[in-house]
Amino acid sequence: MGCDRNCGLIAGAVIGAVLALLGGILMPVGDMLIEKTIKKEVVLEEGTIAFKNWVKTGTEVYRQFWIFDVQNAQEVVANSSKIKVKQRGPYTYRVRYLAKENITHDTENHLVSFVQPNGAIFEPSLSVGTEDDTMTVLNLAVAAAPHLYPNAFVQVVLNSLIKKSKSSMFQNRTVKELLWGYTDPFLSLVPYPVNTKVGVFYPYNNTVDGVYSVFSGKDNVSQVAIIDTYKGKKSIYAVFGAEINLKGIPVYRFVLPSMAFASPLQNPDNHCFCTEKVISNNCTSYGVLDIGKCKEGKPVYISLPHFLHASPDIGEPIEGLSPNEDEHTTYLDVEPITGFTLRFAKRLQINILVKPAKKIEALKNLKRNYIVPILWLNETGTIGDEKAAQFRKQVTGKINLLGLVEIILLTVGVVMFVAFMISYCACRSKGKR
Structure with missing residues (x-):
């Protein structure tokens, strides 16, 4: 019974650590992926969305x-x-x-x-x-x-x-x-x-x-x-x-x-x-x-x-x-x-x-x-308002969403890891008495 409980606490701590690690990895990797996607379309080269809008501005x-x-x-x-x-x-x-x-x-x-x-x-x-x-x-x-x-x-x-x-x-x-x-x-x-x-x-x-x-x-x-x-x-x-x-x-x-x-x-x-x-x-x-x-x-x-x-x-x-x-x-x-x-x-x-x-x-x-x-x-x-809304959806919104996911994963992961490790240590200490 004690083993099952301790194993569960360790598993929870491991899951928390994985979530925190995933959140941490998403920060540089996600930013890199978004930058790569954005860079592909915003440079002034033939065929990009930016080039088309730049040649004749809609603003x-x-x-x-x-x-x-x-x-x-x-x-x-x-x-x-x-x-x-x-x-x-x-x-x-x-x-x-x-x-x-x-x-x-x-x-x-x-x-x-x-x-x-x-x-x-x-x-x-x-x-x-x-x-x-x-x-x-x-x-x-x-x-x-x-x-x-x-x-x-x-x-x-x-x-x-x-x-x-x-x-x-x-x-x-x-x-x-x-x-x-x-x-x-x-x-x-x-x-x-x-x-x-x-x-x-x-x-x-x-x-x-x-x-x-x-x-x-x-x-x-x-x-x-x-x-x-x-x-x-x-x-x-x-x-x-x-x-x-x-x-x-x-x-x-x-x-x-x-x-x-x-x-x-x-x-x-x-x-x-x-x-x-x-x-x-x-x-x-x-x-x-x-x-x-x-x-x-x-x-x-x-x-x-x-x-x-x-x-x-x-x-x-x-x-x-x-x-x-x-x-x-x-x-x-x-x-x-x-x-x-x-x-x-x-x-x-x-x-x-x-x-x-x-x-x-x-x-x-x-x-x-x-x-x-x-x-x-x-x-x-x-x-313009329409283009601003489009920009928020295609760029700012994705970046904010990714940032929110990163923070949630990191926060939840750290909280889970700390909580389960404290519980595990407390149970170990109680079992030794």
């Missing part, structure tokens, strides 16, 4: 614009006053709805290259007004003239054309004109062939963006679709910010660090952006990057919205700005197992450098340099 991507409406244009022109601006927006467009083109695979380095055709569809229901809303903004052609033509004699000629066209430092333009292009009256009078169309994003429709080069995820699934280079140059990087929950899916948030817009003294990687000694104070100012080389020499600078993380001297000549982290930070929400970006917000501001020009009357009264904010944009996309 709706929107680009919102907030335009800085200048409130004291005449005062600035006459007295070189601070520029008072009022943010107006959002004006929203659907973008990135066209399939990627010229896709090539670099299997040796696990990279995929492509270009993204550009297209923009206005979304009235997501906008504060219409594309015909008019506001006072910097005159892009007049502001760029002294940068593109520094010769004094040429500036005298340009000044006569600016006056004849009744152009000034500022102008009234519709949202559609400012964004996508308009025929400039000053440039239309230039006697030699020039492009008379001007716009912050002109030309856009029927053009392509890229070349992009992204990781395929073949060697590291967590890097799938992460940009390696853009037009042959390393892209701005992001750093880990926090772990958050997105529609029931745990994701890692990566944010654009302030160092990405730091001065070359703080971040040597930005040395190539320090090209204008006056505006950069010998490369000590920070918060804006000169991209003029990419814009045919035009004085274009990019920054975070409202000059977030910029040195005080950058925003000092501008009134009406209120930078804050929540509204103006760029981020990516990445599901860590698949490496999929499930939500993102790309936020950038377009600015133009304006300098005094003695030979151009529209600019001759200026006593300082201005980096004038034109607009800022928020390009954003979020996984």
Whole structure:
């Protein structure tokens, strides 16, 4: 009788140990199997589910614009006053709805290259007004003239054309004109062939963006679709910010660090952006990057919205700005197992450098340099509810279920082993008395 009882207790302890061992083995083995299954479908290769969805995304991507409406244009022109601006927006467009083109695979380095055709569809229901809303903004052609033509004699000629066209430092333009292009009256009078169309994003429709080069995820699934280079140059990087929950899916948030817009003294990687000694104070100012080389020499600078993380001297000549982290930070929400970006917000501001020009009357009264904010944009996309539910079912749900099974087996096994061993020892001790 005692033997039967002791044998039963030992058997229970053995079963508990086996269950605990099975739970322990499932942790690495199960994770490996799931990762192998996921990896097969999430890498960017012909025939995978991820590749099909990546070529033409089903997620709706929107680009919102907030335009800085200048409130004291005449005062600035006459007295070189601070520029008072009022943010107006959002004006929203659907973008990135066209399939990627010229896709090539670099299997040796696990990279995929492509270009993204550009297209923009206005979304009235997501906008504060219409594309015909008019506001006072910097005159892009007049502001760029002294940068593109520094010769004094040429500036005298340009000044006569600016006056004849009744152009000034500022102008009234519709949202559609400012964004996508308009025929400039000053440039239309230039006697030699020039492009008379001007716009912050002109030309856009029927053009392509890229070349992009992204990781395929073949060697590291967590890097799938992460940009390696853009037009042959390393892209701005992001750093880990926090772990958050997105529609029931745990994701890692990566944010654009302030160092990405730091001065070359703080971040040597930005040395190539320090090209204008006056505006950069010998490369000590920070918060804006000169991209003029990419814009045919035009004085274009990019920054975070409202000059977030910029040195005080950058925003000092501008009134009406209120930078804050929540509204103006760029981020990516990445599901860590698949490496999929499930939500993102790309936020950038377009600015133009304006300098005094003695030979151009529209600019001759200026006593300082201005980096004038034109607009800022928020390009954003979020996984839809239907796709989020599908993702939870196919990925998160299976992982959670496996994790639950592992914990149950391990817990039950350990409890059984400990309980039966204690009972066995107690019975042995009692039997010896």
